[in-house]
Structure formats: C-alpha cells, structure tokens
Amino acid sequence: MxxxxxxxxxxxxxxxxxxxxxxxxxxxxxxxxxxxxxxxxxxxxxxxxxxxxxxxxxxxxxxxxxxxxxxxxxxxxxxxxxxxxxxxxxxxxxxxxxxxxxxxxxxxxxxxxxxxxxxxxxxxxxxxxxxxxxxxxxxxxxxxxxxxxxxxxxxxxxxxxxxxxxxxxxxxxxxxxxxxxxxGNEADEDITPQGKVYKGYEGGEIESTPPLENHERLTKDSEIAVGKLLRDEYETGKSIKDLAAENDYSIARVRRYLNLVDTQLRPQGRTPSVQYNN
Missing domain, CATH: 3.40.50.150 (Vaccinia Virus protein VP39)
Structure with missing residues (x-):
C-alpha cells in the first residue's frame, strides 16, 4: 500500500x-x-x-x-x-x-x-x-x-x-x-482533504467563560482566552465584583485573569461614566 x-x-x-x-x-x-x-x-x-x-x-x-x-x-x-x-x-x-x-x-x-x-x-x-x-x-x-x-x-x-x-x-x-x-497523498494544494466539517467543529477561540471550582486551574493559554472575555465585559463598564458574581468566580480570580491580559484597571469603587445621546 x-x-x-x-x-x-x-x-x-x-x-x-x-x-x-x-x-x-x-x-x-x-x-x-x-x-x-x-x-x-x-x-x-x-x-x-x-x-x-x-x-x-x-x-x-x-x-x-x-x-x-x-x-x-x-x-x-x-x-x-x-x-x-x-x-x-x-x-x-x-x-x-x-x-x-x-x-x-x-x-x-x-x-x-x-x-x-x-x-x-x-x-x-x-x-x-x-x-x-x-x-x-x-x-x-x-x-x-x-x-x-x-x-x-x-x-x-x-x-x-x-x-x-x-x-x-x-x-x-x-x-x-x-x-x-x-x-503525502493529500499534500498538494489542489487537493481537497477528506473529512466532513460537522457543526460545532469549526475551531476558533473559546467564546464564553467556563465554570470552575474554587481550586480548579486552567492552563496559561485558556486563562488568557478567558481573560480576554472578561476584559471585554469589564471595558463595557462592569465591575470586577459584577464579573465575579456573573461567572461564579472569586474576585481574586477575576482580577488575576484581567491582569494577565494587561487590562487597565479602574481605581476601586469607580465605574466609567456612560454618555447618552439625545
């Protein structure tokens, strides 16, 4: 063969x-x-x-x-x-x-x-x-x-x-x-590799924060992926306390994940002002 x-x-x-x-x-x-x-x-x-x-x-x-x-x-x-x-x-x-x-x-x-x-x-x-x-x-x-x-x-x-x-x-x-x-017999760029793409198998980034026990740790790559998700929410005006409650994480965990992705943290007790257009 x-x-x-x-x-x-x-x-x-x-x-x-x-x-x-x-x-x-x-x-x-x-x-x-x-x-x-x-x-x-x-x-x-x-x-x-x-x-x-x-x-x-x-x-x-x-x-x-x-x-x-x-x-x-x-x-x-x-x-x-x-x-x-x-x-x-x-x-x-x-x-x-x-x-x-x-x-x-x-x-x-x-x-x-x-x-x-x-x-x-x-x-x-x-x-x-x-x-x-x-x-x-x-x-x-x-x-x-x-x-x-x-x-x-x-x-x-x-x-x-x-x-x-x-x-x-x-x-x-x-x-x-x-x-x-x-x-290999599928190495040529003109050949379409065999293998159907099934729904949910398209690859891509992690899209939501995983549930974690207090003692449970993720690998560094997953922590970064979760940190980015938390950072996006934080930058909309949510507080660290809000993120901890919504994801059932400790405040310390949320703060660590945010720091891991270089989030500019607000002074404690302050939330950004929100402007409304008339």
Whole structure:
C-alpha cells in the first residue's frame, strides 16, 4: 500500500532536522465509528502498522533530529514502535485537550472505554539535540476547539518552529504551511482533504467563560482566552465584583485573569461614566 499511495520521501542536504507526522493509523475495529476508513463516513484510507514503520524516515533525517508524532490514545504502544523504527527514541509528549466554545472538555469524543477528549503528540529525539530556548518555556499542552475529522490544531506549527530547528518536513500533510516541505497523498494544494466539517467543529477561540471550582486551574493559554472575555465585559463598564458574581468566580480570580491580559484597571469603587445621546 505504501508504494501505491505515496511517492518517495523528499530529501534535503544534510537531512531534515525536524519531522512532523500524522499517520493514517488503522484501528483493529475497522467498521466502528472510530475507524477512519469507515465507508459511510468517508474519511481517508489507512495504513497498517508495518507499512508505517517501513517508511525510511531515518534515511532522510539529520544525524540529530526531532520528531513530533500524532497518535491516538488507544495506539500509544504502536506510536512508540513507529518512533523506534524511524530511528528516534521517545522523550515526552504534548497533550491536545479538545475544548468546547466555553473552554470545557469536548465530550463528543469517541472510545470503547472512555470518551476521549485528548490526543497525544509524541516527541522523540534522534541523536542528541535539545529543544531551542523557547522549548524550556513551552508547556506540554495545546487547548483549542476541534475542527473537521482528524485535522490537528494549527498551533502545532508555531510550537514546533519555536522549539525545534529546520529544515522541516511534514509527513501525511493535508494543509501545506510556509517554510515546510510536505509529503503525502493529500499534500498538494489542489487537493481537497477528506473529512466532513460537522457543526460545532469549526475551531476558533473559546467564546464564553467556563465554570470552575474554587481550586480548579486552567492552563496559561485558556486563562488568557478567558481573560480576554472578561476584559471585554469589564471595558463595557462592569465591575470586577459584577464579573465575579456573573461567572461564579472569586474576585481574586477575576482580577488575576484581567491582569494577565494587561487590562487597565479602574481605581476601586469607580465605574466609567456612560454618555447618552439625545
């Protein structure tokens, strides 16, 4: 299947230093709704584990290189196998937490044992190469809303480029990016990737503040998103006390979120004057 569906891997002088791959994993239950090749759902063709492992990634990468590999939660062992077959050792992972509009977990995920609201982004190293300086500050979580089936968050590209050096290769690419060499049977810009866009899966920013317990914390990206929402309300004239009551947040939490997005806070006890046109 590999030879029929895909052209040979591209090469570059000295080898690619960073590879991003989102293989078309094949699930054991190929008729269920989680199966990508389900005929009625019309998503995409898949490859066997052996076919994925046989891809000569080791031959086109530099002596020291990084690999970012998407793998479904249920296929974590297979993901580790693929990394090793490609010449990389597993180091750590980034978790994609799929969110609703209000920032809460998107419970529409599928799974035989639990509803999956996360997906794993494995990070591997070939040879010896640390992440760039930005990697020391990068948290290992991406929190965004889901898009069409199998499409990964665009935030992955900025994270990778900030943390790992080029030249960059994206395998099984579907939405080509600037500064990346792409490879895959849907990588051509003239090809429309398979995967229907369902209502509520259009991606985008968090649009309302999520309910939180007093002790519950969001990641930095989600705190910034919520802070922006609170700032918009605050700038209409609402007080911090109003925002705390409306969202069932503590005053300290509201103040911290507002400060996080550089909100110009009014002196306590004052609200802006409102002008009315006759």
């Amino acid at each position: 590999t030879e029929k569906l895909y052209a040979p891997l591209p090469t570059t002088a000295g080898g690619f230093k960073t590879v991003l791959a989102d293989p078309p994993w094949r699930f054991q239950n190929r008729t269920g709704k989680v199966a990508p090749e389900h005929k009625r759902l019309g998503r995409y063709a898949t490859m066997s584990l052996d076919e994925i492992k046989a891809l000569p990634v080791n031959d086109v990468t530099a002596k020291n290189a990084h690999l970012y590999l998407w793998v479904p939660n249920a296929l974590l062992p297979e993901g580790i196998e693929v990394m090793e077959s490609w010449g990389f050792r597993y180091v750590t992972n980034i978790v994609w937490a799929k969110r609703r509009k209000d920032g809460g977990p998107d419970g529409r995920g599928v799974g035989f044992y639990f509803r999956n609201v996360t997906e794993l982004f494995l990070f591997g190293v070939k040879g010896h190469m640390r992440t760039l300086d930005a990697g020391r500050r990068q948290v290992n979580m991406i929190e965004t809303r889901k898009r069409e089936h199998s499409r990964k968050p665009d935030e992955q590209y900025s994270i990778i480029q900030n943390c790992s050096p080029g030249p960059y290769l994206e395998m099984f690419a579907r939405y080509p990016q600037a500064h990346w060499t792409v490879w």
